[in-house]
Amino acid sequence: MLADGIVIIGVNHKTAPVAIREKLAFPEDCGVPLMTLMDIDGCDECCFLSTCNRVEVVFSGRDHGEASRAVRRFLFSNTGLSDEEAQKYSYFYQGRDAVDHLFKVAASLDSMVVGEPQILGQLKKAYRDAAEHKTTGVILNRLFHKSFSAAKRIRTETNIGGSAVSISFAAVQLAKKIFGKLEDKSVLLVGAGEMAELAAEHLVSQGIGRVVVANRTLERAAKLAQRFNGTAVGLTELLDKLADVDILISSTGATDLILRKDEVKSIMRQRHNRPLFLIDIAVPRDLDPELNDLDNVYLYDIDDLKNVVDINKAEREKEASRAEGIIAEEVIKFGQWLESMEVVPTITALRQKANAIRDSELAKTMGNLKNITPQERKSIEMMANAIVNKLLHAPMSFIKGGNGANGGCEHRQVNLDLLRQLFDLDRDSSDE
Numbered sequence: 001m002l003a004d005g006i007v008i009i010g011v012n013h014k015t016a017p018v019a020i021r022e023k024l025a026f027p028e029d030c031g032v033p034l035m036t037l038m039d040i041d042g043c044d045e046c047c048f049l050s051t052c053n054r055v056e057v058v059f060s061g062r063d064h065g066e067a068s069r070a071v072r073r074f075l076f077s078n079t080g081l082s083d084e085e086a087q088k089y090s091y092f093y094q095g096r097d098a099v100d101h102l103f104k105v106a107a108s109l110d111s112m113v114v115g116e117p118q119i120l121g122q123l124k125k126a127y128r129d130a131a132e133h134k135t136t137g138v139i140l141n142r143l144f145h146k147s148f149s150a151a152k153r154i155r156t157e158t159n160i161g162g163s164a165v166s167i168s169f170a171a172v173q174l175a176k177k178i179f180g181k182l183e184d185k186s187v188l189l190v191g192a193g194e195m196a197e198l199a200a201e202h203l204v205s206q207g208i209g210r211v212v213v214a215n216r217t218l219e220r221a222a223k224l225a226q227r228f229n230g231t232a233v234g235l236t237e238l239l240d241k242l243a244d245v246d247i248l249i250s251s252t253g254a255t256d257l258i259l260r261k262d263e264v265k266s267i268m269r270q271r272h273n274r275p276l277f278l279i280d281i282a283v284p285r286d287l288d289p290e291l292n293d294l295d296n297v298y299l300y301d302i303d304d305l306k307n308v309v310d311i312n313k314a315e316r317e318k319e320a321s322r323a324e325g326i327i328a329e330e331v332i333k334f335g336q337w338l339e340s341m342e343v344v345p346t347i348t349a350l351r352q353k354a355n356a357i358r359d360s361e362l363a364k365t366m367g368n369l370k371n372i373t374p375q376e377r378k379s380i381e382m383m384a385n386a387i388v389n390k391l392l393h394a395p396m397s398f399i400k401g402g403n404g405a406n407g408g409c410e411h412r413q414v415n416l417d418l419l420r421q422l423f424d425l426d427r428d429s430s431d432e
Contacts, residue, residue: 006139007064008093008101009071010049010056013112016089023079024055030126034133036074042067045140047130051122053112058102060139068092099143099334103327106147107154108161115160115316120151142337150330157326160319168198170308171279171300172206175247178277178298186210188245190238190286191252192217192224199249199279204228212245214238216252239263243270249279250286261290268294281305343399346416349425350395354388395419 011024026033030048037046037057046059057071076086093101104110108119127144130136136144155161179185187203192215200211211230214237215221221232233241235258242248242264252258259278268276278299280287285301292299362384366377399415420426 004095005044005060005062005064006058006095006098006143007060007068007071008056008058008098009068009075009090010054011075011090012054012056012110014110015091020079020081020089021053021055023081024050024075025078026050026055030129031133033074034130034135037071038135040067040070040074043071045137046135047126047140047144049123049126051119054105056105058098058140058143060137060143064094096331096335100327100331102143102147103150103330106151107323107327108151109320109323109327114320117161120148124148138341139338143334146330146334150327153330154323154326158319158322160316160323167281167302167305167309169202170305170312171199171249171281172202174279174298174300174305174308175203175277176206178275179246181207182209183207184209185246186212186244187247187249188238188241189213189224190235190248190250190258191215191282192220197224197227199281200224200228203247208247210245212241214241239267242267242276246275247277247279249281251281252286254282254286255284257288258286259291260288261294264288264291264297265294268296279305342416346399346420346425347396350392350419350423353423353425354392358384358388395423 011021013021026048030050033048033050034046037043037048037059042061042064043059044061046057049056049058055075057075059067059071061067072086072090072092073083075090079086081089101110106120106123108114108116111119123144127136131141175185176182182203185208187200187208187210189197189200189211192213204211211225211228212233213221213225213228213230214233214235215224216235218232218234221234224230225232238259242259248259250258264276273296275296275298278287278291278297280299280301283302287299287301289299289301291297362381365380366372372380399419
């Protein structure tokens with residue numbers, strides 16, 4: 001059956017540690033992997049996905065037994081692992097399970113961070129590359145397009161991507177709640193740590209107006225500021241810059257507080273009490289906890305942000321359950337399309353055989369009739385067409401899964417085989 005001919009073999013963050021995944025390194029140009037896969041007997045169509053957290057081959061073919069083993073050998077060819085180890089660290093999905101898995105990947109339900117948006121873009125790129133190399137056909141084209149539409153439906157009908165589940169993104173979400181919009185706001189990064197950098201990336205993606213970086217080493221501050229088209233200052237200018245910015249993100253390695261309540265209190269008078277959003281993601285803390293006592297000062301430390309993240313993770317899990325229901329619906333729809341594809345060759349063969357008999361008998365009849373008018377000829381042809389159509393109606397409904405005890409989808413393959421035998425559709429025409 002066509003459904004059973006869809007196979008996914010791969011490795012991801014759930015089945016293999018990074019020490020194994022990094023051995024499955026493939027070049028960014030997927031042309032060579034795709035061509036190698038298409039040379040495997042039994043692989044009629046294929047797509048190749050390679051990211052930092054997963055490497056997968058999606059392929060379809062009628063005889064996939066040996067093809068599956070060859071695909072796994074291809075994936076692990078440069079790892080030095082045995083076949084047994086390769087099976088241990090990889091997964092195999094076939095038929096409906098393969099469709100379900102791909103839809104979950106597209107919807108980021110199989111990602112390390114559920115709801116993250118990057119995987120859908122990576123999957124679309126993998127499909128575009130496969131399409132450009134002409135390694136996809138009717139089955140995989142439909143499969144991937146349906147996976148994209150299922151992912152879009154999940155983004156539209158659920159809030160799976162709406163809750164911050166990283167410390168840096170949680171900080172940005174809180175900033176948006178305080179200020180509404182960020183386009184006319186400015187941020188001061190104190191320190192050049194990774195988490196502050198990630199928060200800055202999120203802020204820039206949300207349209208933050210201006211970035212200032214303050215660091216003990218001015219050279220490092222300048223390097224980070226350049227990334228965000230910002231400006232760099234030394235730590236000695238911290239208080240002066242605080243008078244102008246709206247958001248401060250601090251992540252230094254200092255062993256003592258770098259900003260105290262009394263210092264900020266005088267700054268707030270200069271600011272005319274404009275709201276100031278302070279994010280302290282340093283351990284130990286950079287910012288005085290008593291800053292929260294000041295009017296229009298909003299201070300959040302890493303524990304506050306972790307609480308937000310934990311709440312949001314729970315919320316995403318609820319949304320993931322809703323997304324699972326949507327995927328189940330979409331998998332059923334795709335299965336119905338595949339079943340209709342299985343019926344097409346038999347319908348075509350039956351129609352062709354019936355038409356061939358009709359044409360042959362019409363030719364004999366017309367040859368024996370003398371002095372027949374064009375109108376009479378047309379009437380006879382119409383009658384022959386009507387007889388064929390009425391005779392074919394019941395068997396066509398039978399294999400399409402219409403009404404009746406034997407018409408259900410679970411009996412479709414049995415029905416197809418039975419009908420092909422009854423009408424002798426598999427006999428070579430040269431034998432007749």
